[in-house]
Amino acid sequence: MLAQLTLHRLFEEQAARTPHAQAVTDGRQTLTYRQLDERAARLASALLRHDPAPGTRIGLYLRRGADVVAAVLAVMKAGCAYVPLDPAYPDDRVRYMARDASLDLVVTDQDAAAVLPDATVITVEDAVRSQPPLEGGRVTVTPDMPAYVIYTSGSSGDPKGVEVSHRNVTALLAACDRVFALRGDDVWTLFHSPCFDFSVWEMWGALAHGAKLVVVPAEVARSPEATLDLVVSERVTVLNQVPSVFRYLSRSAVARAEDTADRPATALRYVIFGGEPVDVDAVRAWRRLHGTRTEFFNMYGITETTVFATCRRLPESEIDPRPTTAPDAPAPTGAAADPELNIGRPLDGFEVVLLDEWGGPTPPGRTGELCLAGDQLAIGYLNRPELTDERYPLLDVAGTGEARRYYRSGDLAVARPDGSWEYAGRADDQVKINGYRIETGEIEAALRTTDGVQDLVVLPVTSRIGERMLAACYTPGPGVDQEELGARLAARAAAALPGYMVPRRFVPVPELPLSPSGKTDKRALAAHVS
Structure with a gap:
């Protein structure tokens, strides 16, 4: 066993x-x-x-x-x-x-x-x-x-x-x-x-x-092109990918087919996604080139719960929807509101519950925090017992008097009528870029000490071609050249942070906009940057 x-x-x-x-x-x-x-x-x-x-x-x-x-x-x-x-x-x-x-x-x-x-x-x-x-x-x-x-x-x-x-x-x-x-x-x-x-x-x-x-x-x-060559030459059957990376792999395959009429056969049985919402268009493009042999799965998981916690096979009805004579007909009962955000059902051995901000169960159809229990829950955070106790609390969710160890993910979700879960964002400032969970506060702490910075915020934005990336919005101090400061920030980010945490854009702003509650209005900033 x-x-x-x-x-x-x-x-x-x-x-x-x-x-x-x-x-x-x-x-x-x-x-x-x-x-x-x-x-x-x-x-x-x-x-x-x-x-x-x-x-x-x-x-x-x-x-x-x-x-x-x-x-x-x-x-x-x-x-x-x-x-x-x-x-x-x-x-x-x-x-x-x-x-x-x-x-x-x-x-x-x-x-x-x-x-x-x-x-x-x-x-x-x-x-x-x-x-x-x-x-x-x-x-x-x-x-x-x-x-x-x-x-x-x-x-x-x-x-x-x-x-x-x-x-x-x-x-x-x-x-x-x-x-x-x-x-x-x-x-x-x-x-x-x-x-x-x-x-x-x-x-x-x-x-x-x-x-x-x-x-x-x-x-x-x-290199998507080199990866495609490797998948073909090695006869790869199981490929694990972040959806944004697979998007480039699929585009590379399409471009090669258009330029050279080369449609190399692949041996792929499974493509297993994790870390981000699925790009169904990339899956469709791949299937048009390579046929229907490959099965696609969307997995949701966290390092703290050992890689995967839920799973969903993408059905053919979503990948290759059949045209209907009634385009405005309602979706089938139990269908997910957004297939790209449907993270499926718990893997065997997991109990998944949604809790509200007071720690009580969330009614069906309402957004709550994903909390998970099972044998895959990690030991905890190294040298951080207080954080471990906070994120891995003992909870009596069912009110039976018997508490069980859960992991509070910080991820928000909604329970669907078919028993699956739909991802609904974060309850904090953590973001996901290319499958990596990133605390923007860590990037901000590394960059705010740069000489000449008056204030700085890091946030995820979407480029014009639909790519998710990080942007650092900064306000220069009095008399500081904003372009020179932007170059210093980029250099410091490259020296202090791993590549996946380095912002792709550094955007000077006269001041950081505030919401009615007095907090930085990141939505307004994102609209300004995108």
Whole structure:
């Protein structure tokens, strides 16, 4: 039973069943399940030479490649939890995460002394060449021990770490097995950075089923054309995408077909969306080119609830609506008001409730805050017990006298008559851009200290071509050149923030408009910027 296994033990059992099957490839090396297991076991031996205590957090400062997967497995085999540190992040952010997670050991494939001067660094190749494989059973790991810590944007101005257990991930896998018919001959992509929780599903969805995992290089992931080539050449069958990224992939496929009449066949069985509302037009365009073999799913989830919490298969009636003789006819009973915002129903094992601002159940048809309970709820926020207690309260929703642990998501939703949920925005200033949940307060805190800034607000806006992006609206101080200040703000953002949090536009305004309540009127600002 999955709930009784740790993640690395789940992998080891799969490696014993299919030792010669391809496990992971990155364009430079391809490893079978046995080779990947041995590589991870040698790296685990190197980690244990430093005698880390059970549950110790170990940093992964690695370029995208097969060694990311080997290092994840090695850390778990050593009884520890991995903390991904993206080399593409600004150095100051990496150092903050390393300090906050108390990282004394870091696995890397490059010189990290300048970025992580206080950590003991283990190089993958050196460890694999010099160490024997770790003997099975040497380290005791239980399913409730931490498996990883992923950092998310924080409203206080600093990122916060979310600690997730092995059991949380195996509960995700068990729930998704009831939705998807996953097979050993599938080919998955590891498209996302290990700092993004989508990567957890990509990695373990493949390895838990004996499938092949194709690590997508960063330069390929940035190019829709190159991604399309990879999907075709590798015969990818399971593709996980943020809708806005898939939109560009679909457009690239259409443009190629129009320019060259090239319609390469794809092997895709599933496209699994997460992080944003679905772009149905992009799905339709893809299907017109590639046929109806592929199934499309919309998943809603949060790092704090282990990747996915709800699921919805996009029905053909929405993707390819049939023309009717009565265009004004009412929608079928139970149909979602907006299919792009319908996040479906809870995965097995989840209880989802909507609560009002006073903590009581929300009546059907009314907007409330999504609160979730189940085995996928993460351990909590690293080193932040007060925040953990606030966001993971014990609630007696049914009034039975028995409280249960919930996660207060901050996401708003409406219950539909068919039992599904429709996403209705946020109850705070958190936004989603390209699938990343971003606290605009963290960006504002980083930029407001720039010399010459009198006031500044960051908000999401929609471009003329329908792209969601961040804009920073600022008021210069007296005598400050607004264009020069805009350039300084852009430079500071690039130096202090990861790429997905850097505003695309910096817009000077004489003053920030206020609402009748005295707060910044972000709606008026967004209208000004768009």
